[in-house]
Amino acid sequence: xxxxxTVPVLIVGGGPVGLTLSNLLSWYGVDHLLxxxxxxxxxxPKARGVSARSMEIFRRCGLEDAVRGAALPASQVxxxxxxxLVDPDFVRSGVAHDASDGGGSTPSPGVICSQDVLEPxxxxxxxxxxxxxxxxxxxxxxxxxxxxxxxxxxxxxxxxERHTVRAxxxxxxxxxxxxxxxxxxxGMDGPxxxxxxxxxxxxxxxxxxxxxxxxxxxxxxxxxxxxxxxGGQRPPLDLPVPLRPRSPAxx
Ligand SMILES: Cc1cc2nc3c(=O)[nH]c(=O)nc-3n(C[C@H](O)[C@H](O)[C@H](O)COP(=O)(O)OP(=O)(O)OC[C@H]3O[C@@H](n4cnc5c(N)ncnc54)[C@H](O)[C@@H]3O)c2cc1C
Numbered sequence: 001x002x003x004x005x006t007v008p009v010l011i012v013g014g015g016p017v018g019l020t021l022s023n024l025l026s027w028y029g030v031d032h033l034l035x036x037x038x039x040x041x042x043x044x045p046k047a048r049g050v051s052a053r054s055m056e057i058f059r060r061c062g063l064e065d066a067v068r069g070a071a072l073p074a075s076q077v078x079x080x081x082x083x084x085l086v087d088p089d090f091v092r093s094g095v096a097h098d099a100s101d102g103g104g105s106t107p108s109p110g111v112i113c114s115q116d117v118l119e120p121x122x123x124x125x126x127x128x129x130x131x132x133x134x135x136x137x138x139x140x141x142x143x144x145x146x147x148x149x150x151x152x153x154x155x156x157x158x159x160x161e162r163h164t165v166r167a168x169x170x171x172x173x174x175x176x177x178x179x180x181x182x183x184x185x186x187g188m189d190g191p192x193x194x195x196x197x198x199x200x201x202x203x204x205x206x207x208x209x210x211x212x213x214x215x216x217x218x219x220x221x222x223x224x225x226x227x228x229x230x231g232g233q234r235p236p237l238d239l240p241v242p243l244r245p246r247s248p249a250x251x
Contacts, residue, residue, distance in 0.1 A: 002132070003154065003163040007033045010152055010167035012140045012180050014038070016047065016115060018173030019122035020057065026129035027061040033165065034126070035154055037139035037174075041123055045114035055108035063125055064108055070121050071111035143170055143183040 009025060011018045014036025022034045050067065058064045074095050082090035095110070127134050137157040144151050150170040154163045172180025181188075 003135070003138075003165065004033060005164070006166045007031060007133075008167065009033070009169045009171060010035070010150065010165060011171050011173055012143075012152075013173035013175060013178075014119075014123065014134070014136060015042070015173060015175060016118060016122065018171075019119060019126050020054075021171060021173060022126040022130065022134065023061045023063060023122060024057070026126065032130070032133060033167075034134050035138040035140060036134075036136045037157065039137045039157060041119035042115050045116050047118075048112050048114045050111050050113050050118065052106040052108055052110045055110055056106060059108045063122070066121050066125065067113055067118065068111055070117050071113035074109070074111065077112050140174070140179050143180060145184070 009030060009032035011021055011025075011032055011034040014022075014034055018034055018036065022032060025032045050071070055064055055067065058067050077095050078092050079094075080090055080092055095112070123134070138154050139157065141153045141155050141162070143153070149166055149168045152165045152167060152170060154165060155161070156163075170180060172178050172184070174180055
């Protein structure tokens with residue numbers, strides 16, 4: 001695929017922020033190039049809550065329906081709060097179903113749409129609007145700024161081929177360990193490691209059970225295994241694993 005030697009805007013990073021920016025720039029008719037180091041979108045759920053403000057931005061560039069369609073149905077999303085995952089005194093709350101149901105201050109209430117589901121939606125539309133400008137498997141190696149703009153060196157993941165691109169603007173959407181931030185000489189201060197987020201994908205043998213459909217709660221079993229109602233169209237699962245937190249990292 002041809003890599004332009006000059007481009008008005010170079011976006012580094014094809015996560016939710018970079019892909020949303022590509023959609024917005026295409027919407028406004030601004031030529032750009034997006035490079036993403038990974039060969040594909042995230043396999044990990046990571047961010048799940050898409051805020052009302054994000055949905056308003058998606059609404060502006062015609063993406064709201066697609067994102068809402070990919071998200072868990074609001075009628076089947078509940079939040080569980082308890083001392084641990086088998087607390088009998090748990091509290092359960094839902095989210096707004098639509099603008100007239102508790103989300104009245106916005107036409108676009110937030111949704112639960114995890115990053116591994118959201119990114120393909122954003123990427124699909126970005127490619128519809130600017131197919132030859134979205135390059136996965138290409139990473140930024142370095143960038144320098146001069147009076148005319150930015151000079152960026154890119155590298156193809158597949159064969160190591162390098163390209164030099166001049167851009168009027170370079171936008172760093174390359175996450176927490178940003179090469180762009182480092183290239184711009186922007187440091188970080190303050191404490192790090194403020195929290196831990198355990199993620200435990202639940203795959204493998206699971207027995208389908210009864211229960212109310214679409215809940216997102218874990219109920220105690222005598223074995224300390226749990227019943228997980230995953231929402232969406234998925235049936236509830238009886239899980240043959242202990243679900244009580246086993247490490248301080250869960251705190
Ligand atoms: C376990 C977990 C749970 C989370 N839960 C939530 C949540 O519920 N709600 C929420 O809002 N947020 C949540 N987050 C945070 C959320 O994932 C991030 O805020 C979000 O991913 C930031 O999006 P981004 O596009 O800025 O960066 P990223 O998603 O990190 O994307 C940056 C992209 O840049 C690419 N990149 C990096 N360097 C280069 C380079 N040199 N060249 C080219 N590409 C490069 C990376 O491959 C990556 O794809 C969670 C994060 C984790 C880890």
